[in-house]
Amino acid sequence: xxxxxxxxxxxxxxxxxxxxxxxxxxxxxxxxxxxxxxxxxxxxxxxxxxxxxxxxxxxxxxxxxxxxxxxxxxxxxxxxxxxxxxxxxxxxxxxxxxxxxxxxxxxxxxxxxxxxxxxxxxxxxxxxxxxxxxxxxxxxxxxxxxxxxxxxxxxxxxxxxxxxxxxxxxxxxxxxxxxxxxxxxxxxxxxxx
Amino acid sequence: xxxxxxxxxxxxxxxxxxxxxxxxxxxxxxxxxxxxxxxxxxxxxxxxxxxxxxxxxxxxxxxxxxxxxxxxxxxxxxxxxxxxxxxxxxxxxxxxxxxxxxxxxxxxxxxxxxxxxxxxxxxxxxxxxxxxxxxxxxxxxxxxxxxxxxxxxxxxxxxxxxxxxxxxxxxxxxxxxxxxxxxxxxxxxxxxxxxxxxxxxxxxxxxxxxxxxxxxxxxxxxxxxxxxxxxxxxxxxxxxxxxxxxxxxxxxxxxxxxxxxxxxxxxxxxxxxxxxxxxxxxxxxxxxxxxxxxxxxxxxxxxxxxxxxxxxxxxxxxxxxxxxxxxxxxxxxxxxxxxxxxxxxxxxxxxxxxxxxxxxxxxxxxxxxxxxxxxxxxxxxxxxxxxxxxxxxxxxxxxxxxxxxxxxxxxxxxxxxxxxxxxxxxxx
Numbered sequence: 001x002x003x004x005x006x007x008x009x010x011x012x013x014x015x016x017x018x019x020x021x022x023x024x025x026x027x028x029x030x031x032x033x034x035x036x037x038x039x040x041x042x043x044x045x046x047x048x049x050x051x052x053x054x055x056x057x058x059x060x061x062x063x064x065x066x067x068x069x070x071x072x073x074x075x076x077x078x079x080x081x082x083x084x085x086x087x088x089x090x091x092x093x094x095x096x097x098x099x100x101x102x103x104x105x106x107x108x109x110x111x112x113x114x115x116x117x118x119x120x121x122x123x124x125x126x127x128x129x130x131x132x133x134x135x136x137x138x139x140x141x142x143x144x145x146x147x148x149x150x151x152x153x154x155x156x157x158x159x160x161x162x163x164x165x166x167x168x169x170x171x172x173x174x175x176x177x178x179x180x181x182x183x184x185x186x187x188x189x190x191x192x193x
Numbered sequence: 194x195x196x197x198x199x200x201x202x203x204x205x206x207x208x209x210x211x212x213x214x215x216x217x218x219x220x221x222x223x224x225x226x227x228x229x230x231x232x233x234x235x236x237x238x239x240x241x242x243x244x245x246x247x248x249x250x251x252x253x254x255x256x257x258x259x260x261x262x263x264x265x266x267x268x269x270x271x272x273x274x275x276x277x278x279x280x281x282x283x284x285x286x287x288x289x290x291x292x293x294x295x296x297x298x299x300x301x302x303x304x305x306x307x308x309x310x311x312x313x314x315x316x317x318x319x320x321x322x323x324x325x326x327x328x329x330x331x332x333x334x335x336x337x338x339x340x341x342x343x344x345x346x347x348x349x350x351x352x353x354x355x356x357x358x359x360x361x362x363x364x365x366x367x368x369x370x371x372x373x374x375x376x377x378x379x380x381x382x383x384x385x386x387x388x389x390x391x392x393x394x395x396x397x398x399x400x401x402x403x404x405x406x407x408x409x410x411x412x413x414x415x416x417x418x419x420x421x422x423x424x425x426x427x428x429x430x431x432x433x434x435x436x437x438x439x440x441x442x443x444x445x446x447x448x449x450x451x452x453x454x455x456x457x458x459x460x461x462x463x464x465x466x467x468x469x470x471x472x473x474x475x476x477x478x479x480x481x482x483x484x485x486x487x488x489x490x491x492x493x494x495x496x497x498x499x500x501x502x503x504x505x506x507x508x509x510x511x512x513x514x515x516x517x518x519x520x521x522x523x524x525x526x527x528x529x530x531x532x533x534x535x536x537x538x539x540x541x542x543x544x545x546x547x548x549x550x551x552x553x554x555x556x557x558x559x560x561x562x563x564x565x566x567x568x569x570x571x572x573x574x575x576x577x578x579x580x581x582x583x584x585x586x587x588x589x590x591x592x593x594x595x596x597x598x599x600x601x602x603x604x605x606x607x608x609x610x611x612x613x614x615x616x617x618x619x620x621x
Contacts, residue, residue: 047283047284047287047288048255048256048259048288050283050284051259051262051263051282051283051284051285051288052259052262053283055263055277055281055282055283055285056280056281056282056283057277057280057281058281
């Protein structure tokens with residue numbers, strides 16, 4: 001590290017005189033050396049830190065394709081994306097109407113069903129199966145499971161109730177079930193991620 | 194301890210005082226590698242390799258810890274996880290190559306460091322324990338390097354483990370049970386791989402502990418120097434900081450340039466291609482060779498081909514262990530009162546022959562076990578032991594050393610009193 005030094009009266013370059021602003025050559029050298037060192041340390045530190053990020057094989061699994069043909073109306077499946085469950089639900093017309101009948105301005109996390117689905121594909125509700133409270137997996141995908149007070153999903157850990165659009169209606173969860181980035185490749189296939 | 198003229202530590206700030214009264218760590222650092230540690234002023238570049246060895250120990254520990262975050266020590270997954278590091282982990286190729294080549298460069302540095310000690314008589318009184326602790330570090334390094342080489346579970350890993358643990362089966366009666374105990378089985382398998390990974394992680398920290406003891410022991414008499422003459426006055430020394438921090442600093446950077454050049458451009462030059470084939474317990478590679486830093490010892494091991502009272506295999510194993518253990522007795526085998534080979538004309542000649550002998554053994558170690566290499570390794574092994582047990586004791590008796598300089602500063606400045614004052618002081 002650079003050390004603070006007293007000027008040496010015998011060294012001409014240390015004498016702040018004739019228009020010199022008191023900055024010694026040594027100061028410049030110190031700053032230059034330390035800067036060089038910081039850059040070098042940074043260049044080595046980056047790969048050591050960055051190696052902890054997800055490796056290429058994990059990133060390669062960052063998108064999945066799901067075939068929707070076998071999901072009948074009113075049914076739902078769980079897919080696995082990035083080692084997390086994704087709920088894919090084929091909403092009935094009744095469930096769509098139920099979701100659209102809700103006044104959005106009264107919700108904790110104000111989103112309409114249309115905002116949470118793709119245009120013209122309002123029956124396909126794709127959400128993460130991860131409760132936004134503390135990360136449990138809500139029930140309601142499998143027939144016969146508790147769907148909560150709002151006929152959507154229910155998180156058994158701390159009692160969060162989600163409606164047919166996967167929006168939080170009651171309980172501790174702060175936000176609606178997250179809709180991952182997804183797109184329709186054709187009418188019966190989606191790609192998540 | 195240090196010389197009487199060593200600058201005492203003076204905290205510059207209130208906080209410095211406060212800490213110094215409670216935990217005098219900055220004081221210790223100042224006295225060990227700072228302005229408070231006087232070092233002979235005439236050290237040449239052979240003296241730079243101790244610090245460099247410490248740098249490589251740190252490089253190995255840091256890269257090793259991050260590799261262990263990805264490596265998997267299951268026999269079904271070890272090889273694949275190594276490839277996973279190489280292909281998928283961010284900069285994993287860099288981390289593994291840095292670690293593998295770091296091991297080689299660590300040995301290069303340590304070998305230069307050892308030969309420095311051999312030539313300049315660094316092992317002589319009062320530094321015998323520094324020398325011995327260094328040999329302990331060397332032995333630990335060999336064990337660590339061997340076990341690390343097994344971890345990728347390639348063909349050389351597997352058969353290296355088979356051969357090295359096979360050494361122990363040479364001992365009569367206890368040999369085979371000992372080998373089975375070491376491996377946790379009858380051949381290298383899951384138990385062996387898991388324990389090697391565990392110990393490979395542990396041992397560098399043991400090495401670091403011994404290095405601390407070694408540094409402590411070194412700082413009692415202080416460093417030796419190329420003349421071998423003891424430090425007498427303040428004129429003979431310079432404070433470690435800034436003089437040797439600067440010299441070591443630039444040299445570390447220069448040496449690391451060579452290391453990263455090899456790591457980036459010749460990453461597999463020092464390795465064996467067979468280790469990119471996954472371990473197969475049913476097929477042995479054509480000829481098994483250890484990494485380059487073990488070649489001379491491998492030659493000594495294979496030099497014994499005739500049963501004489503004991504089986505040849507046992508002679509080889511005993512000779513290999515003896516070749517290193519012998520070095521512990523070196524301070525008492527070389528009786529010459531003159532430390533530095535620089536003033537020992539006879540010693541100088543035989544030292545060069547000794548270096549040539551080590552190189553010969555190294556070549557024999559990498560060659561297949563057939564003529565003429567077997568014969569040459571026998572000659573080389575014979576000479577190796579003769580050098581320490583016969584030649585060194587003899588020349589210390591016969592040789593007439595050159596006159597030594599009166600002092601370090603006299604040797605540096607040819608007695609010109611006016612110039613011998615430390616820089617920036619007397620102009621008289």
